[in-house]
Amino acid sequence: MEDVLSIRDVDKTYQLGKLSVPVLKNINISIKHGEFVAIMGPSGSGKTTLMNLIGCLDRPSSGKIFIDNVDTSDLNDMELARIRGKKIGFVFQTFNLIARFDSFKNVELPMIYQDIPKAQRKARAKELLKQFGLGDRMNHKPPELSGGQRQRVAIARSLVNNPGILLADEPTGNLDTRTGEEIMDIFKTLNSEGMTIVMVTHEHDIGQMCHRIIRIRDGMTI
Numbered sequence: 001m002e003d004v005l006s007i008r009d010v011d012k013t014y015q016l017g018k019l020s021v022p023v024l025k026n027i028n029i030s031i032k033h034g035e036f037v038a039i040m041g042p043s044g045s046g047k048t049t050l051m052n053l054i055g056c057l058d059r060p061s062s063g064k065i066f067i068d069n070v071d072t073s074d075l076n077d078m079e080l081a082r083i084r085g086k087k088i089g090f091v092f093q094t095f096n097l098i099a100r101f102d103s104f105k106n107v108e109l110p111m112i113y114q115d116i117p118k119a120q121r122k123a124r125a126k127e128l129l130k131q132f133g134l135g136d137r138m139n140h141k142p143p144e145l146s147g148g149q150r151q152r153v154a155i156a157r158s159l160v161n162n163p164g165i166l167l168a169d170e171p172t173g174n175l176d177t178r179t180g181e182e183i184m185d186i187f188k189t190l191n192s193e194g195m196t197i198v199m200v201t202h203e204h205d206i207g208q209m210c211h212r213i214i215r216i217r218d219g220m221t222i
Contacts, residue, residue, distance in 0.1 A: 001032045001033055001034070002032065002033060002069075003030045003031060003032055003033075003066070003069075004031060004032060004033045004035075004067065004068060004164060004165060004196050005029070005030070005031040005054060005065075005066070005067055005165065005196070005198070006029075006030050006031075006064075006065070006066040007027050007028060007029040007030070007050075007053075007054070007063070007064075007065050007066075008028055008063055008064045008065075008066070009026055009027075009028060009062070009063040009064070010024060010026070010027040010028075010053065010060045010062070010063030010064070010065060011024055011025055011026065011027075011060060011061045011062045011063055012024040012046075012049055012050075012053065012058070012060055012061050012219075013061045022219060023046045023049045023219050024046045024049055024050060024053075024060075024219045024220075025218075025219045025220050026063075026220065027050065027063070027220070027221060028221070029214060029221065031196065031198060032196075033164075033194075033196055034191070034194055034195075034196055035196055035197075035211055035212065036187070036188070036191040036196075036197045036199075036210045036211045036212075037197070037198050037199070037210055037211065037212050037213075037214060038199050038200075038201055038206070038207040038210035038212070038213045038214070039051070039198065039199065039200045039201075039213075039214050039216060040200075040201060040202065040204075040207050040213055040214070040215050040216070041202075041215055041216035041217050042202070042217065043202070045216045045217050045218060045219065046216050046218075046219040047200045047216055048169060048200060050200075050216065051167055051169050051198070051200050053065060054165075054167060054198060055084065055088055055090060055167050056072055056075075056080040056081075056083050056084050056088065057084070059073065060073060067083060067087060067088075067165070068087065068164070070083070085110070085113060085114055085161060086114070086161055086163070087163055087164050087165060088163050088164075088165050088166075088167060089158030089159055089161070089163040089165070089166045089167065090158055090166075090167050090168075090169075091151070091154050091155055091158050091166065091167070091168040091169070091171045092154065092168075092169050092170075092171070093169055093170035093171065093173040093174055094174065095142065095147075095150045095151055095153070095154045095174075096154065097142040097150060097153060097154060097157075098142075099141060099142050099143060100141065101141065102138065102139045102140060102141050103129060103134060103137050103138050103139070103140055103141075103142075103145070103153045103156075104125050104126070104129065104138040104139065106142070106153055106154075106157055107125040107128060107129060107153060107156045107157045107160060108121050108122065108124075108125040108160075109157070110157060110160050110161055111124065111125070111160050111161065114161055116161075124160055125138075125156075125160065126138070128156035128159055128160065129153070129156055131156070132152040132153075132155060132156050132186065133152065134149060134152055134153060134156070137149060137153075146179075147174055147175050147176075147179060148175060148179035148182060148183065151171060151174075151175065151179075151183050152183070152186070155183075155186060159190075164195075164196060165195075165196045165197075165198065166187075166190065166195055166196070166197045166198070167197075167198050167199075168187065168197065168198070168199040168200070169199075169200045170200055170201055170202070171183055171187075171199065171201075172184065172201070172203065172206055173201075173202075173203075180203075180206065184206060184209050187199070188209065197210075
């Protein structure tokens with residue numbers, strides 16, 4: 001099976017004034033289509049930085065990152081945005097929903113940026129919200145939803161453009177144990193349907209639910 005993601009000799013260093021702060025060092029990772037991978041490590045190990053590089057939200061200082069055999073390292077900002085919009089879905093610990101928008105509008109929004117026709121947007125948003133048991137919460141705003149409901153809205157939003165890769169950064173971190181397991185059940189179902197999922201977590205039991213664990217310490221894989 002082909003790699004959907006290939007990270008080759010990647011370093012990431014941040015410049016803080018005259019100070020160079022190395023965060024990732026010589027990262028080499030391959031992830032195949034349909035894998036469910038956890039990235040684990042202590043706080044400050046570089047997990048989120050790695051996720052930002054995979055998601056084309058940041059650029060490596062050196063090395064190459066390939067998504068579907070496309071070298072993203074040399075793409076311009078517009079090309080990176082196009083890959084983010086079409087190939088990658090994001091789910092965050094803090095949900096990142098817009099508080100003044102209801103569930104329907106939050107899910108619809110990424111499709112507006114992709115110039116998808118209005119009728120198609122509305123049908124897709126309704127379909128996904130119903131799929132995740134939120135048919136009666138479409139007109140509720142985030143403050144009116146439970147944590148689990150907010151995360152399901154966020155997952156629905158991440159899937160609207162049919163991405164091949166889902167990136168989840170501590171998706172159960174703000175949820176109680178039972179709700180976290182419900183969210184993991186959603187991820188497992190999506191994965192069984194062919195979705196490639198890469199998830200950052202510090203929770204051992206959550207990591208064990210994935211197919212494979214990549215461990216990072218001090219900016220290096222171990």
